[in-house]
Amino acid sequence: MAEIATKMKSVPRRTLFLFRVLAALSFVPTLVSGQAASRAAHPGFDGIWNSATATPLERPRQFKDKPFFTSDEAAEWERQVARNNEERPPQAGAKNVGTGTYNTFFRE
Structure with a gap:
């Protein structure tokens, strides 16, 4: 009976230990990624984009090395x-x- 009680006491300890190990391992990808993180721990996208300029939201493939x-x-x-x-x-x-450019009202 004492043996079962000892095993029962060790289960919460093992669970807590496992939880701590998993929590610590969850931070490894952030440390290894090499990206600068903002205060909210998201990758930083510096700058502002809007449709008033000819700058596309994503870089066109033909300009990847330019x-x-x-x-x-x-x-x-x-x-x-x-x-x-x-x-x-x-x-x-x-x-x-076609629909044309139906959103011209919102174009900057």
Whole structure:
């Protein structure tokens, strides 16, 4: 009987020990990731994005090895984005005229 009581006392201790080990191990990915964390322990995304500029939310694949644009390249990129955002009349004979840019009211 005493042996069972001793085993019963050790179960909460083992459970607590296991909980502490798992809690400590849960912090390992954060320490190993190498990303700077904000106060809320989320990766930091510095800067502000909005639709007032031609800067895309995600970097296009063709620019993966290009850290910046020259002035001429930036001007061409902005012209291309403006061209893509223009309202266009539907093409003659098109079955589906599409929705167009229905959200122009919210465009900055």
